[in-house]
Amino acid sequence: MLDLVEFPKSCLPPSGTNTVFCFPGAPAGPTARISVKKAFCINNFGPREPLLKFGTHANLEAVGVQEEDAEEPQFAARPSAQGCIEELDLNDLCRVEPGESLEEKVATLKRLQQLGVRRLNNVWCNADSSWALDVLCCAASTLEEVCIFDPSEEHLLAVQGMPRLRRMRVSSRAPRSSPLSTLVLPKAQGGLKWLSVAGLPRPTLLSLLQALSASLEVLILEAELPSVRSSVPGECHSGPREPVDDLIDLLAQCDLRLSRLVLRRYTSKGHWQKGCRAQVAALRLILPGTEVQCQKCAKVPSELF
Structure with missing residues (x-):
């Protein structure tokens, strides 16, 4: 049989x-x-x-x-948003390698299938990529807020199909040449309102912002100050010469309708205020009606997730 x-x-x-x-x-x-x-x-x-x-x-x-x-197996109905788990932090379980903590991983998937969850925190996608993808898929029908690290293209595509998702933090250490750099995302099905993003390859960031342009209201974006070309070919330095700022060109292609854009600065070379003011002013021109702030200059409180 x-x-x-x-x-x-x-x-x-x-x-x-x-x-x-x-x-x-x-x-x-x-x-x-x-x-x-x-x-x-x-x-x-x-x-x-x-x-x-x-x-x-x-x-x-x-x-x-x-x-x-063979008969098609029966599946439980999708969980309702009412009565679902309020928040689940997967920081520890997501860091476990494949083949380890299987009972706990299977039990977690079963809970998500039966109950759903409203908010998922610390979904690390690099240790056990397949299990992290299963988590996102099982939570898709009820999830409203998610924080993911080092996603692959499959993880980002799964997030794009979440109908109730409103808030997301995504951070990546992917190299510029990773498969993520060629990913083209479809228009999001849901209505994501708030996004914090850091470390994505530029082509992936462009695709993500274009996919979310119709609904996105608040964008918190890790953004270095524009580099400045030196008179010596192949070198860059800080100083008032020929700024190179691809962020302006990137955001100009996204058709964003933001209410607020916050630029998070991470640099070991200090904060070049003149370059920062010039970048913020240029962004205000291409994003009319958007409050554009540098987190450091405007002393904006940190709001990671």
Whole structure:
């Protein structure tokens, strides 16, 4: 007899492999093998595509796999925004490598599927990328606020499809040549109002802001002061010569309708006030009606998330 089983994406072996699993309480006998014919992704977007079929290796060889006889497994309804978990901080669990703390990870996914969550904090995507993606997918229908670090393109695409999301902090240490730099994001389905962003490759930042332009009201953006070209080719220094500021050009392409833009400064070269004032003035010209502030000059209180 052929059974069906559902696994979180982060717990699945690669498609096309035979993987040995131990089931508590299973009778002694020939080793049971799971033949992974298709991956089964738990998410909140559209129909479930995959089926995972298992049985003894001998039985699978004898009877084969009849996909047309297999029934689609039943899934719980999406959780309601009412009664969902108020906040979940995943700082510790998201830093655990794949294959570790599996019981706690599976239990967390189950809670999210059943209850939903309004606010997710410290979703680190680099340690166990697949599990972090499962978290975002399971929380998608109720999530209103999220803080994610080092997302891949899959994580950013998952966030783009969240209908209730209103507030997000995203920070990345991705190199300029990472796959993120070629990511083109679709227009967001929800109505994100508040965004804090740091470290994304410029092309990804451009794509993200263009995707959110219709709804975004407050943008807190990590922004270095414009570099200044030196008279020596290939060198830059601080001083009043030919400023190079790609931030102006980038934001001019985004069709933003912000009420407020705050520039967060991180530099070891000091704060060049003349260059800062020039940058803020230029941004006010391309963003009419937007309150543009340098966090350092205007002493804006830190508001990370």
